[in-house]
Amino acid sequence: MKVLNLIPFLEFENSDFFKQNENLEILSITPFEQNLGKFIKCEIGSLSFVLAMICARFSDSEYFKNLDDGFLSGESNVGEEEIDEILEFLDECDCLIVDENLIKFHIDNKNIIEFLNLISSKFKIKILDENLCEINLQSHLLTPLKDLLNYDGAVIFKHTKNNKFTGGKYFCMVAKIKDGDFVKISSNSLEVTTKFELDENLKGTIALLGVDIIDSYKFELVKISKV
Incomplete structure (x- = not known):
């Protein structure tokens, strides 16, 4: 299959x-x-x-x-x-x-x-869908493609599997943080203070952030500061 x-x-x-x-x-x-x-x-x-x-x-x-x-x-x-x-x-x-x-x-x-x-x-x-159930999507008239949003900088991917904040070594370089740092994560839709955990298995510059509810696009450009 x-x-x-x-x-x-x-x-x-x-x-x-x-x-x-x-x-x-x-x-x-x-x-x-x-x-x-x-x-x-x-x-x-x-x-x-x-x-x-x-x-x-x-x-x-x-x-x-x-x-x-x-x-x-x-x-x-x-x-x-x-x-x-x-x-x-x-x-x-x-x-x-x-x-x-x-x-x-x-x-x-x-x-x-x-x-x-x-x-x-x-x-x-x-x-x-993500639950492997067949879905029927409502048809829409095509409109001019919208410009992509800017994701240059520290980007998180929101999920609900746990409440951890994890990223790989390249994310550490972009965000200028290290394993064990307590940080404040802020954007237009969230503000969280949490501990960063380094995961050597995560590649790329996107970090994973566990949240309770996801009510916006999962990828988000954020500001990160140490506390």
Whole structure:
């Protein structure tokens, strides 16, 4: 069974998924470096651009003909060869997995929903949520793609698996903190004081922050100061 995964950190958020489905062939499009399955790394928040480039390969719509593929590729950090790889995978794909957070809170969520519907229809694949339940997404009229948000700096990925604040060595360099530091994390949507834990297994510059409730996009640019 082949699965195209759009959940950013599936192996962390739903580790049981892999234990129960060891024979799956998974291709993820994600800002995280994944340890399980293959992945195509994209910039944070750029799935709208990546999905638009995929749809542009098979749609005759003027909407896609008018897109600047070079710009979308540069901004998302996903090239033509990688789009080719995704399309080849979709030809034999069984389902596409997406999380509710992307559909609800991404800045360009309505376009994303329509791109997903187009891909589902073209390749005759089901769209599943993070609980592996089939979902039907309401159709939307396509509108001009929205500019990506700025994620230059210390970025966190919010989750509800625990209440820890963990990151790898590269995040430490960006945030200028070290293992065991007590820090204040602040942004437009949250303000938290917590202890930072270094996890050598985490790659990249994104840290994980456990929270009680997630009511905004999971990726967030934050300010971090020692306390």
